[in-house]
Every structure is written in structure tokens, then in C-alpha cells.
Amino acid sequence: MENKRTRIVAGNWKMNTTYEEGKDLAQAVMDRLQPSQVKVVLAAPYTHLRIIHNMIHGVNNLFLGAQNCHESDSGAFTGEISAAMLQSTGVQYVILGHSERLEYFHESDELVAAKIDQVLRHGMIPIFCCGEKLEVREKEEHLQLVASQVTNGLSHLSQEDFSKIVVAYEPVWAIGTGKNASPKQAQDMHAHIRKTLAGHFGNDLAQKTSILYGGSVKSSNAGELFSQPDVDGGLVGGASLNAEEFVKIVTGD
Ligand code: PEP
Numbered sequence: 405m406e407n408k409r410t411r412i413v414a415g416n417w418k419m420n421t422t423y424e425e426g427k428d429l430a431q432a433v434m435d436r437l438q439p440s441q442v443k444v445v446l447a448a449p450y451t452h453l454r455i456i457h458n459m460i461h462g463v464n465n466l467f468l469g470a471q472n473c474h475e476s477d478s479g480a481f482t483g484e485i486s487a488a489m490l491q492s493t494g495v496q497y498v499i500l501g502h503s504e505r506l507e508y509f510h511e512s513d514e515l516v517a518a519k520i521d522q523v524l525r526h527g528m529i530p531i532f533c534c535g536e537k538l539e540v541r542e543k544e545e546h547l548q549l550v551a552s553q554v555t556n557g558l559s560h561l562s563q564e565d566f567s568k569i570v571v572a573y574e575p576v577w578a579i580g581t582g583k584n585a586s587p588k589q590a591q592d593m594h595a596h597i598r599k600t601l602a603g604h605f606g607n608d609l610a611q612k613t614s615i616l617y618g619g620s621v622k623s624s625n626a627g628e629l630f631s632q633p634d635v636d637g638g639l640v641g642g643a644s645l646n647a648e649e650f651v652k653i654v655t656g657d
Pocket of ligand 1: 578580582640643
């Protein structure tokens with residue numbers, strides 16, 4: 405029996421596209437997307453958020469995402485963006501704990517947990533990322549590592565707050581490398597994440613949590629990855645910059 409979890413495909417544009425290119429990309433996605441049960445999130449650069457909000461507002465399965473936010477309410481943090489600012493531009497989803505943030509901006513699990521609280525407090529949905537580096541998998545410590553990321557990032561939440569969270573499993577060795585996890589590797593880890601979540605929040609809530617796979621998703625591998633029983637969609641980087649390819653991933657063509 406197919407599960408009833410919300411299916412989501414989120415495009416992480418990262419630091420790509422100028423303002424005009426971003427508008428064109430959002431328009432090209434809108435032009436191709438058919439109404440469907442899959443929720444589609446466009447996680448655009450900050451500079452494009454408001455215009456894309458205006459463009460996609462009211463399109464039933466399209467949502468606006470951001471790629472990060474600061475953990476404080478406001479203040480002397482030159483160059484940073486707060487959750488309130490994101491919310492005021494119409495953002496609905498915020499990617500947090502992406503491995504590029506952990507690697508290049510030295511974000512800790514504790515910092516990610518604080519950002520999750522901020523995003524929830526402002527009525528937006530965190531897409532919480534977790535995933536192991538290659539050396540961790542080679543040492544066969546990936547299950548343990550990802551469980552600890554999930555525990556450190558989420559276990560402090562109330563049941564009510566946790567029920568809003570989307571999780572994305574993104575093995576670091578698969579991000580931007582063209583080398584995706586096999587459907588079995590993805591399924592095994594997603595089941596493990598769900599079990600870890602069940603340990604903290606109970607099986608009912610864990611069964612309702614959407615867990616996305618990310619790492620070199622393209623239209624040629626999305627169908628098999630997304631049809632695994634515990635995989636509820638994807639977080640897509642490189643392929644989300646091509647509207648045609650991205651929509652194929654969403655529709656499973
Ligand atoms: C990502 O950045 O979240 C990602 C999964 O990238 P890519 O699809 O390019 O591997």
C-alpha cells in the first residue's frame with residue numbers, strides 16, 4: 405500500500421542565477437508544471453525571493469524556499485538574514501543544515517538546532533538536512549553518524565513542532581558529484597532515520613514525516629529513488645537549474 409506522506413521535490417538553486425535568470429527559471433518551471441499531488445519548492449537566492457513569491461503565489465503546488473537563515477531575531481549581524489525577514493518575503497520552507505553550510509561555514513549541529521527553532525517560531529517549515537561524508541561510510545559509521553545528527557538537530561522539539569519538519573538525507577559524497585546513492589542505500593538510510601525519529605517522537609509521527617533524498621538526483625534516477633518505500637521525494641541541486649529536467653524529476657517522466 406502506498407503511504408500517505410506528503411511528497412515533496414525541492415530545488416536548491418544554491419548561489420546560482422542572477423535576478424533575471426532566476427525569474428526566467430521560475431517562469432520556465434511554472435510553464436511546465438502540471439497540477440499534481442507533489443509539493444514543489446523553489447529554494448532561490450535571497451535576492452530573488454520576493455519576486456518569485458509574487459510570481460508563484462496562488463499556484464497550487466508551488467512553494468517558496470530559502471537556503472539558510474540566522475539563528476537570532478535581529479541585530480548587529482552584518483550580511484545575515486533573519487527568519488522574520490524570510491517570512492516577510494513569503495518564504496514557506498527553509499533548508500537548514502545543508503552539508504555545504506557545515507563544511508564551508510562551520511555550522512554545528514547545535515547551531516542548526518537553534519536555526520530550526522527560529523524558522524518554526526516564524527511559521528515556516530525547516531527542511532533539515534543530514535548525511536555522512538565518504539570516509540564515514542567507508543568506516544561503516546554512517547548509520548550512527550546520521551542518527552546523531554538527527555538527534556542533535558531535532559530531539560529537543562515538541563511533538564507539535566516536530567510534526568512540521570521535513571527531513572532530507574543527503575550523503576555528502578553524492579552531492580554535486582554525479583554519483584547518487586543506490587536506491588537500496590537510500591532506502592536503508594531513510595528507514596534508519598525513520599526509526600531514529602520514532603525513538604524520539606513515536607512511530608505515528610515518524611510514519612508521517614516526509615524524508616527526502618538528495619545527492620545527484622536527475623530525471624534518469626529519480627523514479628527509482630523516489631519509489632523506495634521510505635523515500636518521499638527529493639532535494640535537488642544541479643538539476644533544479646534546468647526547468648525541463650527539474651519538472652521531469654517532479655513528474656517522474
Ligand atoms: C543539494 O545541494 O542539496 C544537492 C543534492 O545537490 P546535487 O543535486 O547537485 O547533488
